[in-house]
Amino acid sequence: MTDSNDILKLYSKRILSLAADIPFTTPIANPQGTAKKRSPLCGSTVTVGLSMTNGQISEFGQDVKACALGQASASVLGRHILGRCQTDIERARSQLEAMLKSEGPIPDPPFEGLEVLRPAKDFKNRHASILLAYDATLDAINSLNSD
Numbered sequence: 001m002t003d004s005n006d007i008l009k010l011y012s013k014r015i016l017s018l019a020a021d022i023p024f025t026t027p028i029a030n031p032q033g034t035a036k037k038r039s040p041l042c043g044s045t046v047t048v049g050l051s052m053t054n055g056q057i058s059e060f061g062q063d064v065k066a067c068a069l070g071q072a073s074a075s076v077l078g079r080h081i082l083g084r085c086q087t088d089i090e091r092a093r094s095q096l097e098a099m100l101k102s103e104g105p106i107p108d109p110p111f112e113g114l115e116v117l118r119p120a121k122d123f124k125n126r127h128a129s130i131l132l133a134y135d136a137t138l139d140a141i142n143s144l145n146s147d
Helices: 004-010 013-019 068-080 086-101 112-122 124-145
Strands: 033-038 045-053 056-065
Touching: 013 068, 013 112, 033 124, 045 124, 056 068, 056 124, 068 086, 068 112, 068 124, 086 112, 086 124, 112 124
Parallel strands: none
Antiparallel strands: 033 045, 045 056
């Protein structure tokens, strides 16, 4: 059982600062790909709309309804999303999951800011929310590729 000090450490000032400043929260006009993902465990949702040019994300919008951890994760994603390709997002998501679930290293640049979420490794019920923005982004890219 975790105590209140663990919870306080988890919701650090840096996490709360990221959660309060999520980039690209305005939906884009005419996205090429869209997706909405929901975590069944906690009910968090992330909706993503994006457009790509030459295999790179050129426009991005996200609507994040999640806990502070999910919001912080989406905030880091939003800070680095433009110009990224599908492989970049897949790598970031995979590294984030490994950091949370199997003591993996922090994600490679430019997503190293996700290190702030390392304390969440002990809160398995929050992992899905933390990964949600990446899952929605990949589903939006895949919806674009399936046309």
